[in-house]
Amino acid sequence: MENRIIEKQNMDVFVNNLINSDAEVVGAKRKDGKYAFGKLADATELCLDYDLALYPPKSYLLPPKETLIKFELGEELEAEPVVEAERVILFGVHPYDIKAIELLDVAFSGTNPDINYLSRRAKVTIIGIDCLNPNPNAFCASLGTATTDTGFDLMLTDIGASYVVAIGSSEGEELLGKYAVTREATQSELVQRDEQRQKALAKYKVALSMSAEDLPELLDKSWDSPVFKEKSEKCLSCGSCVMVCPTCFCFDVQDDIALNLKQGERYRQWDGCMLVDFALVAGGENFRRDSETRFRHRMYRKGKYLWERYGKLGCVGCGRCASACLAEIASPAETFNTLKEERRQHD
Numbered sequence: 310m311e312n313r314i315i316e317k318q319n320m321d322v323f324v325n326n327l328i329n330s331d332a333e334v335v336g337a338k339r340k341d342g343k344y345a346f347g348k349l350a351d352a353t354e355l356c357l358d359y360d361l362a363l364y365p366p367k368s369y370l371l372p373p374k375e376t377l378i379k380f381e382l383g384e385e386l387e388a389e390p391v392v393e394a395e396r397v398i399l400f401g402v403h404p405y406d407i408k409a410i411e412l413l414d415v416a417f418s419g420t421n422p423d424i425n426y427l428s429r430r431a432k433v434t435i436i437g438i439d440c441l442n443p444n445p446n447a448f449c450a451s452l453g454t455a456t457t458d459t460g461f462d463l464m465l466t467d468i469g470a471s472y473v474v475a476i477g478s479s480e481g482e483e484l485l486g487k488y489a490v491t492r493e494a495t496q497s498e499l500v501q502r503d504e505q506r507q508k509a510l511a512k513y514k515v516a517l518s519m520s521a522e523d524l525p526e527l528l529d530k531s532w533d534s535p536v537f538k539e540k541s542e543k544c545l546s547c548g549s550c551v552m553v554c555p556t557c558f559c560f561d562v563q564d565d566i567a568l569n570l571k572q573g574e575r576y577r578q579w580d581g582c583m584l585v586d587f588a589l590v591a592g593g594e595n596f597r598r599d600s601e602t603r604f605r606h607r608m609y610r611k612g613k614y615l616w617e618r619y620g621k622l623g624c625v626g627c628g629r630c631a632s633a634c635l636a637e638i639a640s641p642a643e644t645f646n647t648l649k650e651e652r653r654q655h656d
């Protein structure tokens with residue numbers, strides 16, 4: 310992988326050149342003392358040293374609500390698919406969010422390729438940046454998601470006076486050549502990048518007490534654990550943990566018909582397994598009617614089900630769920646560690 314250097318004084322020029330191109334540039338901006346991804350109007354709005362954005366950049370690939378089909382009712386039904394995709398550059402995405410996007414890519418391109426997702430994805434460029442100041446709730450170091458060698462077009466690492474830029478795709482290379490002032494990286498600068506990454510790994514405050522590969526087996530043995538009931542007793546079923554999660558991709562599909570009963574649209578919007586009516590089906594049956602079964606399902610989805618289906622865990626350890634949960638029970642790391650301790654005492 311080729312590596313270049315952008316001096317810090319040249320970064321604003323690069324960002325502003327991108328803003329003035331044909332793409333919408335999105336990056337982390339300060340918001341009420343926190344950070345949120347949003348459209349950039351100027352390079353000065355961009356934060357590259359943030360710890361965690363409130364929401365992941367997922368909404369630029371899978372909007373919270375989107376129309377899938379518009380239809381007209383008459384003697385014959387006329388239906389038109391709606392596929393909207395704009396060119397977007399996600400600037401400054403942390404490795405764990407890139408890993409989450411890799412999971413979404415697999416999930417939406419499987420046996421039933423999702424044309425809406427894939428059309429957007431084809432127009433999204435990802436410029437990553439290593440997270441050197443992890444959030445106190447993050448545990449990416451335990452999941453191998455604190456750094457990444459894949460999933461980006463460009464990857465930046467802050468080494469003090471400059472950024473090392475790893476080139477991950479021909480599109481990334483083209484952007485650099487067209488819009489940035491760069492020079493070749495020296496061996497010593499690449500060593501500095503490794504040192505910065507190592508230092509960041511040592512800053513994580515939360516860690517799994519087992520290896521990530523052991524999670525499916527741990528969960529296999531933990532179905533009847535009292536831990537799920539104990540923790541879920543505090544659950545408000547608010548759904549915040551799943552709405553902020555970069556790897557959650559469940560949605561509900563509904564039809565809306567105009568008052569004239571002639572036009573309508575089919576849309577989808579985010580849904581989440583921690584919400585009471587998520588597993589409610591016609592006839593009134595709810596397959597997960599209590600918070601314990603919903604809580605357990607979420608943990609299995611994170612640590613077992615998606616691993617078995619896609620070979621990737623359903624959690625990248627970003628810590629957003631733990632940050633969002635008023636009941637302070639949402640961190641998968643905390644539940645997995647409690648289950649591990651329970652097993653240790655049991656075995």
Ligand code: SF4
Pocket residue numbers: 550553554555556557611623624625626627628629630631640641
């Ligand atoms: S489950 Fe929590 S820690 Fe894991 S990816 Fe989702 S929000 Fe992040």
Ligand code: SF4
Pocket residue numbers: 543544545546547548549550551583633634635636637638639
């Ligand atoms: S675990 Fe926390 S964030 Fe998730 S639904 Fe329950 S109370 Fe809400």
